[in-house]
Amino acid sequence: xxxxxxxxxxxxxxxxxxxxxxxxxxxxxxxxxxxxxxxxxxxxxxxxxxxxxxxxxxxxxxxxxxxxxxxxxxxxxxxxxxxxxxxxxxxxxxxxxxxxxxxxxxxxxxxxxxxxxxxxxxxxxxxxxxxxxxxxxxxxxxxxxxxxxxxxxxxxxxxxxxxxxxxxxxxxxxxxxxxxxxxxxxxxxxxxxxxxxxxxxxxxxxxxxxxxxxxxxxxxxxxxxxxxxxxxxxxxxxxxxxxxxxxxxxxxxxxxxxxxxxxxxxxxxxxxxxxxxxxxxxxxxxxxxxxxxxxxxxxxxxxxxxxxxxxxxxxxxxxxxxxxxxxxxxxxxxxxxxxxxxxxxxxxxxxxxxxxxxxxxxxxxxxxxxxxxxxxxxxxxxxxxxxxxxxxxxxxxxxxx
Amino acid sequence: xxxxxxxxxxxxxxxxxxxxxxxxxxxxxxxxxxxxxxxxxxxxxxxxxxxxxxxxxxxxxxxxxxxxxxxxxxxxxxxxxxxxxxxxxxxxxxxxxxxxxxxxxxxxxxxxxxxxxxxxxxxxxxxxxxxxxxxxxxxxxxxxxxxxxxxxxxxxxxxxxxxxxxxxxxxxxxxxxxxxxxxxxxxxxxxxxxxxxxxxxxxxxxxxxxxxxxxxxxxxxxxxxxxxxxxxxxxxxxxxxxxxxxxxxxxxxxxxxxxxxxxxxxxxxxxxxxxxxxxxxxxxxxxxxxxxxxxxxxxxxxxxxxxxxxxxxxxxxxxxxxxxxxxxxxxxxxxxxxxxxxxxxxxxxxxxxxxxxxxxxxxxxxxxxxxxxxxxxxxxxxxxxxxxxxxxxxxxxxxxx
Numbered sequence: 001x002x003x004x005x006x007x008x009x010x011x012x013x014x015x016x017x018x019x020x021x022x023x024x025x026x027x028x029x030x031x032x033x034x035x036x037x038x039x040x041x042x043x044x045x046x047x048x049x050x051x052x053x054x055x056x057x058x059x060x061x062x063x064x065x066x067x068x069x070x071x072x073x074x075x076x077x078x079x080x081x082x083x084x085x086x087x088x089x090x091x092x093x094x095x096x097x098x099x100x101x102x103x104x105x106x107x108x109x110x111x112x113x114x115x116x117x118x119x120x121x122x123x124x125x126x127x128x129x130x131x132x133x134x135x136x137x138x139x140x141x142x143x144x145x146x147x148x149x150x151x152x153x154x155x156x157x158x159x160x161x162x163x164x165x166x167x168x169x170x171x172x173x174x175x176x177x178x179x180x181x182x183x184x185x186x187x188x189x190x191x192x193x194x195x196x197x198x199x200x201x202x203x204x205x206x207x208x209x210x211x212x213x214x215x216x217x218x219x220x221x222x223x224x225x226x227x228x229x230x231x232x233x234x235x236x237x238x239x240x241x242x243x244x245x246x247x248x249x250x251x252x253x254x255x256x257x258x259x260x261x262x263x264x265x266x267x268x269x270x271x272x273x274x275x276x277x278x279x280x281x282x283x284x285x286x287x288x289x290x291x292x293x294x295x296x297x298x299x300x301x302x303x304x305x306x307x308x309x310x311x312x313x314x315x316x317x318x319x320x321x322x323x324x325x326x327x328x329x330x331x332x333x334x335x336x337x338x339x340x341x342x343x344x345x346x347x348x349x350x351x352x353x354x355x356x357x358x359x360x361x362x363x364x365x366x367x368x369x370x371x372x373x374x375x376x377x378x379x380x381x382x383x384x385x386x387x388x389x390x391x392x393x394x395x396x397x398x399x400x401x
Numbered sequence: 402x403x404x405x406x407x408x409x410x411x412x413x414x415x416x417x418x419x420x421x422x423x424x425x426x427x428x429x430x431x432x433x434x435x436x437x438x439x440x441x442x443x444x445x446x447x448x449x450x451x452x453x454x455x456x457x458x459x460x461x462x463x464x465x466x467x468x469x470x471x472x473x474x475x476x477x478x479x480x481x482x483x484x485x486x487x488x489x490x491x492x493x494x495x496x497x498x499x500x501x502x503x504x505x506x507x508x509x510x511x512x513x514x515x516x517x518x519x520x521x522x523x524x525x526x527x528x529x530x531x532x533x534x535x536x537x538x539x540x541x542x543x544x545x546x547x548x549x550x551x552x553x554x555x556x557x558x559x560x561x562x563x564x565x566x567x568x569x570x571x572x573x574x575x576x577x578x579x580x581x582x583x584x585x586x587x588x589x590x591x592x593x594x595x596x597x598x599x600x601x602x603x604x605x606x607x608x609x610x611x612x613x614x615x616x617x618x619x620x621x622x623x624x625x626x627x628x629x630x631x632x633x634x635x636x637x638x639x640x641x642x643x644x645x646x647x648x649x650x651x652x653x654x655x656x657x658x659x660x661x662x663x664x665x666x667x668x669x670x671x672x673x674x675x676x677x678x679x680x681x682x683x684x685x686x687x688x689x690x691x692x693x694x695x696x697x698x699x700x701x702x703x704x705x706x707x708x709x710x711x712x713x714x715x716x717x718x719x720x721x722x723x724x725x726x727x728x729x730x731x732x733x734x735x736x737x738x739x740x741x742x743x744x745x746x747x748x749x750x751x752x753x754x755x756x757x758x759x760x761x762x763x764x765x766x767x768x769x770x771x772x773x774x775x776x777x778x779x780x781x782x783x784x785x786x787x788x789x790x791x792x793x794x795x796x797x798x799x800x801x802x
Contacts, residue, residue: 021698022698038668038672056672056676056677057676058668058672058676059667059671059672059675059676060667060668060671060672060697061668062668063664063665063668063697063704066697066698066701067701069698070698070701152554153553153554153566153567156566156567156661156665157566157567158565158566158567158664158665158666158667158668158669159668159669159672160566162563164559165554165557165558165559165561166554166557166558166559188708189704189705189707189708189709190708191705191709192712260557263464263559264464264557264559265559266461266559267439267459267461267462267463267464267559267560268559268560270460270461271439271457271459271460271461271560274460275457275458275459275460276457296461296464296467297422297423297467297470297471300467300468300471303464303590304590304592306590307589307590307591308590308592311593
């Protein structure tokens with residue numbers, strides 16, 4: 001195991017120091033890189049020692065790494081990812097469980113577990129990481145960090161290991177909003193001015209109903225405070241009203257995204273696993289069995305439905321809308337508690353019902369560390385229309401500060 | 402060499418017969434698959450025997466292949482791609498030059514050279530292939546076929562080898578418009594109804610000026626016929642008018658896309674080449690030397706400019722606009738003539754100036770086989786706004802039939 005020593009966050013695969021390439025708006029900031037994103041001269045593990053040993057070290061950084069270094073940031077290490085980034089809990093069979101600094105007896109969330117732990121522990125200002133089904137948003141929520149998943153394909157994926165090409169995004173976890181804002185603007189190549197102010201704060205009722213009562217209560221209170229301060233009236237809306245069809249929020253997950261994700265994962269990591277038969281961690285092995293035996297042709301209608309949902313959801317957004325809901329329906333589970341199918345389902349099903357909204361609609365989402373539930377952090381999410389990433393960041397500045 | 406025998410098209414790597422998985426709107430149609438797209442049980446070569454031998458056969462088809470098989474089409478073979486799909490000419494050092502049936506002494510164009518030859522030669526109704534810098538559009542133009550590059554990331558890339566993630570698309574070459582239309586609708590999961598009719602036929606003047614006089618003359622005649630028949634007045638517009646800034650069309654290529662493509666190619670194929678030092682064909686080796694020594698950090702401003710150009714170009718489109726221009730500025734070069742730097746530049750520079758328009762703006766483009774220049778085919782291109790793929794197909798039906 002190549003886990004770095006003397007690491008109270010249990011987040012680092014390797015510590016090093018890549019100095020900035022130029023001065024820029026990220027001067028003085030330190031960042032870590034999730035271990036599915038290439039760093040020149042270091043083997044990328046994808047959360048799997050077998051994958052790491054079967055692949056050579058890249059000669060080039062991922063393009064997104066160079067963007068950050070060229071904007072003044074300093075890269076201080078490579079951090080743990082869940083095995084093949086195919087998890088939301090952050091308990092790696094191989095690399096252990098990175099520390100959730102604000103709830104040390106609980107999981108950090110995954111798959112960007114080391115990213116979250118390195119920032120939450122105060123070792124880095126931000127971390128460059130990836131999100132498909134919630135891998136940035138879930139750790140942001142459970143560790144009390146800012147996290148952004150941008151619109152699909154707005155940030156370059158060159159040098160990021162292929163995962164679920166129609167779903168995967170590159171984004172950031174950060175300890176402060178202004179750090180998230182600056183790092184994301186660099187990655188997005190975003191210099192838009194003349195951005196409209198938010199006028200519609202839409203509260204997605206289905207997500208509140210799925211959430212634990214304590215999470216729901218905290219979210220309603222925080223949203224009311226935003227409404228009071230901004231003078232914008234909250235607009236409670238159901239998912240059925242958003243898409244103009246009689247369907248629950250879970251349609252995004254169960255009649256679309258999950259099947260698309262599984263089918264695409266078969267073609268990326270699945271092919272490699274079938275060819276190389278690597279050792280698999282116990283939890284991943286259980287999840288992968290569903291991937292291996294998955295009949296994608298039987299669900300092509302669900303996969304096609306993603307396009308339909310994308311269109312209906314996006315038609316709802318105007319240039320001055322944000323849609324809000326708790327990022328996760330629950331606080332972080334206790335470490336080691338996700339060891340039965342029942343416990344896994346109780347965590348994953350409601351979580352993925354919520355995270356699938358932005359996933360299926362290719363939308364930018366920011367999780368803000370605004371809720372505290374029974375002593376644990378939970379995030380409040382803000383979502384904007386497709387490619388309205390700059391508007392979303394600007395809206396948060398307006399609404400929260 | 403594993404080139405199929407008894408193949409007058411010189412297009413096939415392997416002949417086989419994968420029957421349809423279901424009945425559907427592609428019943429009775431035969432297709433080929435470019436050799437950078439996975440077919441279960443066959444090694445994918447990426448146009449490079451060294452790559453092929455270094456990788457195992459995939460267990461799963463690419464998702465896009467399964468979509469076509471499930472819609473009633475039959476897959477009849479794997480066809481030649483240029484080395485690492487990094488070329489527009491279609492003369493493979495390893496697999497030879499697939500036959501341009503309508504201009505047999507000329508190159509078929511690349512990198513989807515085998516795709517074009519298998520369709521132009523009458524062996525397949527359509528071919529599943531990819532386009533980043535023009536790899537569908539250029540062979541469509543030079544071989545007299547229909548070709549569509551969809552909006553960026555509208556078709557799943559799971560099981561398609563990573564190339565230039567911010568630019569690459571999966572699309573189709575076909576012998577008839579109705580085949581292109583049906584195959585693309587399957588890949589796009591597109592069932593939109595209530596599509597507006599085209600009202601604005603915009604003619605991009607910069608592209609006409611770059612084109613050879615004979616190509617320009619033919620394009621102007623064909624466009625006038627479309628205008629006369631449809632009753633829609635042609636609107637000549639310069640690129641500067643489209644983006645509202647004083648810049649030539651070549652800004653898309655030279656102040657944006659080409660640098661983004663080179664940087665992203667470093668991180669995908671480049672890393673592998675540097676690690677494995679494979680044998681490289683002479684032409685590719687020459688091109689790759691520029692990739693290897695490319696300083697991406699020095700051009701990050703150009704890469705960022707892609708986002709700016711995307712926004713400006715897309716702001717020009719309404720829901721009833723098509724922008725038209727010759728797909729390529731020239732007819733196909735003679736086989737074997739692209740053997741000096743001067744000849745290569747004379748073909749590539751004006752071609753990529755035109756193809757970069759849709760590339761940088763992530764737009765759908767269809768090349769229609771409508772021009773004949775000195776006995777050779779040349780395509781006429783139609784471009785619509787981002788994600789207006791269904792509108793574009795519909796507009797062509799209205800304008801051309």
